[in-house]
Amino acid sequence: MLFRQLFDKQSSTYTYLIADEKTKNAVLVDSVLEQVxxxxxxxxxxxxxLCYSIETHIHADHVTGAEKLQEATGCLKILPEYTKNNCADRKIKDGEILQLGEIEIKAIATPGHTDTHVAYLINQLLVLTGDSLLIRSCGRTDFQSGNAGTLYDSVTQRLFTLDNNTLVYPGHDYQGFTVSTIGEEKLFNVRFKGHNRDSFIELMNNLNLPYPEKMTVVVPANEACGNIY
Amino acid sequence: MLFRQLFDKQSSTYTYLIADEKTKNAVLVDSVLEQVxxxxxxxxxxxxxLCYSIETHIHADHVTGAEKLQEATGCLKILPEYTKNNCADRKIKDGEILQLGEIEIKAIATPGHTDTHVAYLINQLLVLTGDSLLIRSCGRTDFQSGNAGTLYDSVTQRLFTLDNNTLVYPGHDYQGFTVSTIGEEKLFNVRFKGHNRDSFIELMNNLNLPYPEKMTVVVPANEACGNIY
Structure with missing residues (x-):
């Protein structure tokens, strides 16, 4: 398997390139328009x-490169089930597996940051957690139908039940971390460690974060798969 | 082997944490003061x-965290042979191997960006190239006793002779790349592909890059291992 983590400095977003080395078929997960x-x-x-351009969720901080990637390569645009939009060529549901040569990409519904967010487990080895689980942190839950209790359940019941050695590759990082493991996050993630569902909800509901600057433009653009023309 | 790539957004510097999972002994390569x-x-x-804080070279764009790391952990500060300074606890020379449990860290002299620059080959699997070889690029050669011809020789004779599958982890990246391979860089690095020694020298001598903003402060600080107090 060829695996590449790519960074957009402007939005601190990680894009992931995954390819089967035999067939040379590839996917890009959470692409960024400016980096296409x-x-x-x-x-x-x-x-x-490039066979597929996939999203973990509808982003609020950057525009996806999906439409532009499709124009250039003919790839299919894949979004999580229930995502509000008419632009996806295919929607992927909880538990569904996308096969890419010898690579299995399994969708794990992880709502909470947004209501339709999914993570992708790759060959049981690594998980692309999008904005559900970040390294020592997690995505916010105060807009886009986010829900702190739901995120707590997603992370503790869906992600923290993966093997401890599973590598965690997040959708963003703001401190310069690139990778972690499920075991590490269970032990050291300050949003979850020592918190039960109620205290997590209280914590998340009192973060008082400013809204992402470009959110009102970016969310509709992403609901159109990044077709901003 | 535990291997972590860490990023400093301010200076676009990669720091590397390498540790032997049995002995739990670790090294940090090219640390950044603000990230200590x-x-x-x-x-x-x-x-x-932390046993060792190691540098690939005396940096001109950020201050090393070596001194601060030593104060906190008692680690030894290691610098390449011939580096001008009196603060290193140990100097490492071309071909020398630093053993860390089952991990072999081999110094490969790669002068050119600076006159005493070294790369570190880890277990024959990956190479930390510092500012000698960057992904699709290379370090500049117009200060700190840099020399374009010397860098050409270092990259083509010392790094491009490693196995094609050797992973390349650079000291910086400005485009969001995290890793490459020797094979890829031989094929696609625009500073080297299609260039002979003379045309590479001409290319490098005409880059007309502005000097790093903090260079006059940072270089003396790094010659003191980051002791800026």
Whole structure:
């Protein structure tokens, strides 16, 4: 398996390139519009065919590159089930597996940051957690039908039940971390460690974070798969 | 082997944490002063003992955390042979191997970005290239006794002769790339592909880059291992 973590400094977003080395078929997860040329160049250089552009959720802080990637490569745009939009070529539901040569990409519904958020477990080895579980943190739950109690359940019942050695690759990081493990997050994630469901809800409901600057533009753009033309 | 890539957004610097999982002994390569608390917290959480703080070279764009790390952990500060300073506890020379439990860290002299720069080959699997070889690029050669011809020789004769599958982990990245391979860089690095020694020298001597803002403060600070008190 070819696996590449790519960073957008502006929004601190991680995009993931996953490819089967035999078939050269690839997916991009959580692409960033401004980085599409970079990503296309990498696909060309590595001789990969982009089959799918996948999202963990409708982002509020950056516009997806999905539409632009489809225009350039013909890839299918995949969004989680129940996501509000008419632009997805395919929707993926909880437990569904996307097969990419020898690679299995399994959707795990992890709502809470948004109501339709999913994580992707890759070959039982690593999990792309999007904005559900971040390294030593988690996504906020105060907009886009977010719900702290729901996020607590998703993380503690769906992600923390994965094998402790599962590598955690988040959708963002703001401190310079690139990877963690499920075992590490169970022990050291300050949003969950020492918290029960109620105290987590209280914690999340009192973060008082400012709304993302571009949210009113970015969310509708992402509901259109990044077609902002 | 535990391996973690850590990013400093301000200077786009990668710091690397490498640890032997049996002995729990660890090294940090190219630490950043402003990130020392983050790194110490990670060491504590993972139950690691920091044995060495190592540099690939005297940096011009950020101050090393070496001194602060030594104060906190008692680790030894290691610098490449011939580096001008009196603060290193140990100097490492070309071909020398630092053993960390089952991990072999081999110094490969790669001068050119600076005159005493080294790369570190870890267990023959991955190479920390510092500012000699960057992903699709390379470090500049117009100060700190840099020399374009010397860098060309270092990269083409010392790094490009490693196995094609060797993972390349650079000291910086400005485009959001995290890792590459020697094979990829031989094929796609625009500073080297299609260039001979003379045309590489011409290319490098005409980059006309502005000097790093903090260079006059940072270089003396790094020659003192980051002791800026």
């Amino acid at each position: 040329e970079r990503d296309l160049k990498m696909l060309r250089e590595l001789g990969l065919t | 608390e983050r790194d110490l917290k990670m060491l504590r959480e993972l139950g690691l003992t």
